[in-house]
């Protein structure tokens with residue numbers, strides 16, 4: 001069980017009285033992470049992988065220790081993890097570093113965040129590859145059968161989210177890995193909404209790429225990571241090159257480094273990586289099994305509470321098929337109006353609109369104005385969920401009266 005009251009002491013922003021139900025967009029940051037970032041700036045600020053003086057050595061070893069610890073959080077090894085600034089950058093890095101051949105197929109889904117869809121459309125424009133998107137069920141589930149039917153021998157990459165940022169639904173990633181590999185394709189998992197909430201083990205999933213963002217898991221903004229399997233390594237030619245990526249340079253030619261630094265052109269987010277290391281230590285100390293259990297318990301209450309309200313339409317699968325993200329609409333109100341009322345009446349922060357997932361919202365859910373989304377994390381309490389439900393009761397009562 002999480003000791004939520006104790007956890008809340010680590011997040012001073014909660015003293016403002018906000019009920020923060022938007023951790024899917026970005027999480028709050030604990031003091032421990034901020035202290036670690038501050039320590040770098042105040043005590044050993046220097047560039048990494050360049051200087052040989054003491055400060056530079058200290059910064060380099062802290063940065064590399066961060067890579068190692070972040071890798072172990074997903075059961076990878078240090079040499080398999082590239083530091084990036086977010087999930088979007090990680091996915092674009094893969095999109096433009098893979099050695100495409102005309103006619104290669106990319107299989108993705110209509111469940112995706114734009115960051116795991118637009119890069120593939122761009123690949124189609126630039127490299128002559130084909131993109132096929134599997135339609136989820138109306139509840140936002142991806143059927144294994146559809147993966148079996150769509151992935152074929154011309155598929156070079158299957159790219160799908162692990163958890164939907166709109167509905168919280170969990171996709172069959174292990175089956176996707178099996179199917180992709182049966183056809184000689186690679187699997188990229190968008191872990192932006194899974195790595196912060198559940199134990200993700202790349203060896204167990206069998207994926208070739210896993211992209212995630214530090215800012216959604218208590219880390220600093222501008223931090224994130226991309227796992228690349230040994231098999232996939234050979235398939236990539238880094239899209240960015242420059243300082244920090246090379247072993248040697250002669251006039252007119254260069255040889256890239258062998259390790260992950262070959263993908264990290266220019267000065268990386270040093271403080272960001274160091275902060276993310278502290279964030280994964282923080283989460284590990286809480287225990288990811290306890291994290292997910294806590295979110296699911298609160299998510300179930302939120303889902304059931306909303307489902308029982310007259311005038312509220314709730315989207316997505318039943319709680320057992322998802323994590324603590326709930327999307328809904330209130331009859332007669334625009335999603336942005338609901339968000340503004342919740343903010344003004346009860347200081348509740350929820351997201352409203354398209355959630356960067358327009359294909360899902362417009363084509364699958366058929367909600368042209370989007371949805372309201374409430375999402376949970378380690379610092380949310382039962383009392384907050386009850387306050388949210390009371391505020392929603394009041395809001396729907398007045399919406400129904402106005403009808």
Ligand SMILES: Cc1ncc(COP(=O)(O)O)c(C=O)c1O
Pocket residue numbers: 024025086087088089113115116161163164165190192193213
């Ligand atoms: C599933 C999913 N993928 C990708 C992203 C993009 O993350 P970032 O903005 O950190 O690059 C998000 C952000 O909400 C997301 O939820």
